[in-house]
Amino acid sequence: VEYEDPEPEMLTANAKKFFKLRRDPFENEITSEDDLFLVDAHRIILEDMLTAANAGSMIALYGECGSGKTIIRRTFIHQVQQDHPDVILIQPARLDRRKITAESISTAICRALQIKHKPSAEERDAAIEEALIESANNGHLHLMVIDEAHDLSADVIKLLKRIWELTHGFRRVMGIVLIGQSELAKKLSGQHVREFSWRCNQIRMQPLGIYVPQYIRHKLSRVGVDADKIFTEDALSAIRGKCMGRIRHGIALDDAELDRSYPLNVNTWLAKAMNAAAQIGEQQITESLVLKV
Structure with missing residues (x-):
């Protein structure tokens, strides 16, 4: 693979002052639905997640660190709470997912369905099954x-x-x-969990791709800045180019293009370009400046 993700970089105080930004637009601070940048692929994922509740199906959403999984999860939970009161969300509370056990799963279901504590695991499992069926009878998903x-x-x-x-x-x-990093796909390909993976719809988070310029304009507009006054059109394309690599398959096979235009990578290249521009006092960021970063 001929590509390496950039080392994360934040906007410097000097760059924020130079470009008159009230805050760092790339911190992914989501305070309302207006802050979200969703492309069609994201909306399809949200629909698939809602279908999982309606149809009782299984989904595994996986992707690189910084590909937008957390934003999708938060958006989905917000949508369910706002628009789908019939859906009961069950989320295990253990922060260390490696320590989630059968007990943790049962406790999460008991908490969501307000099942009283049972002295034995068998009684608890019977109460869970009974409560889920009763809740379904009452029209809940x-x-x-x-x-x-x-x-x-x-x-x-x-x-x-x-x-x-x-x-x-x-x-x-x-x-x-299930939502996780790319290792989740590897885990689900293992022999021990093949019965789960056969029945599970596995979805990979897609890069922003052609939507990179649109994403940049959106992020800067959320802090009241017109991206086209800072970046030339070819500079926006160059930021996307910074996220592209190649996969070499060998002498007999053609190279493949590798697209790593995930929000975290795009944010990092934007911060690097803006920091460099502020350092040399350049008000407009051009393609050549981006390529030098």
């Missing part, structure tokens, strides 16, 4: 959402499949959404 899911053990993934198999009549009573 259930969706378990676990992020950092690449850290889950194979045993927990197999347990999730068993919970997913619970049915009420012909309907499944719970959908499952």
Whole structure:
């Protein structure tokens, strides 16, 4: 692979002052829906996640660090809370996902469905099944959402499949959404969890691609700045070019293009270009300046 992700860089105080920015536009601070930048691929993922609740299906969303998974998760949870009161979200509370056990999963379901503590695991499991079916009878949908899911053990993934198999009549009573880094796809390809992966719709976060200039304009507009007054059109294209690499397959095969235009990488190249411009007192960032960064 002929590409290396850039070392993360923040906008300097000097660059913020030079370009008259009230805050760093690339910190991904989301305070309202207006701050979100969603392309069609993101909207399809959000629809798929809602379908997982409606149809009781399983989804694994995976992608590189900085590809936008966290924003998708937060957007989805916000949409469910705002527009879908019939969906009960179940989210295990353990911060260290490697320490999630069958007990953690059961505790999360008990908390969401307000099931009283049971002295034995068998009684608790029976109460969970009963409560899920009763809740489904009352018109509720259930969706378990676990992020950092690449850290889950194979045993927990197999347990999730068993919970997913619970049915009420012909309907499944719970959908499952796992969100994690690219290691999640590798984990789901393992022999131990193949029964889960056969039934799970695996979705990879796509890079911004042709939407990079649009993304840059959006990010700067959220801090009241017109990107076209700072960047020339070819400079915006050059930022995307900075996120492109090549995969060499060998002498007999053609090279493939590698697109790493994920929000984190785009933000880093923008910060590097703006810091460099501020340092030399250049008000407008051109393609040649971007290429020198």
